[in-house]
Amino acid sequence: MLPHYFRALVLGSSGTIGSAIMRFLESHPHCEQVIGLNRHSVPAINYDAIDSIDSAYEALKTGSRFHLIMNTIGALHSDHFMPEKKLADLNASQLNQQFMTNAIGPALCIKHFSQLIDPAGGIYANLSAKVGSIEDNRLGGWYSYRASKAALNMLIKTA
Template sequence: MHSLPPNYRALVIGASGAIGAAMVAHLQRDARCAQVLTLSRHGTPPVDFEDEASIGNAAAQLREQGPLHLLIIATGMLHGAHGLPEKRLGQLSYAQLTASFAINTLGPAVALAHFAPLLARHERSLVGVLSAKVGSITDNRLGGWYGYRASKAALNMMLKTAAIELARTHPQLVVAALHPGTVDSPLSAPFQMARNKRPAAQAAGELLRVLDGLPAHETGSFWAYDGQRLPW
């Protein structure tokens, strides 16, 4: 991460997932990185996006570890206990939609609210949050995947709005929604026929490079792993 100050500090939330763990590995190999902090559902302290209190508790415990220069939120849910992504309106249910929004929208937004105060105010800092191209309303031409699409679209709005607010107090901060593409991970496991599936290590490196290259005026933007700007 050449754009960050020497001896920068990083925090990866969702460090037990495929992409999150790969990002941690990349950052730990970076000689310019002084510290990589990690949080996950089964870590210490635990962070569970279906338990709001756990987010605030983790932020309070890490407050003395700042300032942070890099915050990665590498979480997401495409399928779970309530089934696979909904292909038709008739498959929608409160239970699955609630779970999708809790993990994909509410958790990352509340995490940003709690951890943004730990970000460096007078140095360059970066926030990268895993979104998905299917969360683009403009790009939606196939339909289906209702809850995942809608929750990622809502996440994008949260990030855009937060970027506007944070620019007033953190003028060198870049907040970006990131599309990792199709990655070989448990999230994509039920879709083994998915094309162009890439190793998590490759995707993590690509996303970090894209984030590292964004200038401050691009805060509140949406990018793919290959450097392509995505439409909202």
């Protein structure tokens, strides 16, 4: 539960979902401050430059604590690859990129940014995907995306 007045941090604030959440929080009458981090913000956060996570944390750690942190960063595909439709399409480069974007980057964000939650209480939320469910996965395909989201879901469950 959030306090009546709260501070928020949105990771991935320039994406479709992240920018919508930013607009909502900026117009919310009880959100005292919202900070958005993305590839172009200062400080920046970019999973292709994994050290940026630590740098962004270092830049924010001396400020006021947050009551809400939302990580909206994730990707199903990119300009370089699309979801695999069959096992023959699976390749190491795509697996590596999907795990970096959908599991490793978010895990390192949990490690660092969860320390910025107000000690009196707060919420840290990661967006994931139902297709990352091991129990409910009847469709097949999208192998690297599904595996990376399953890894993220396990990291969240055990954090």
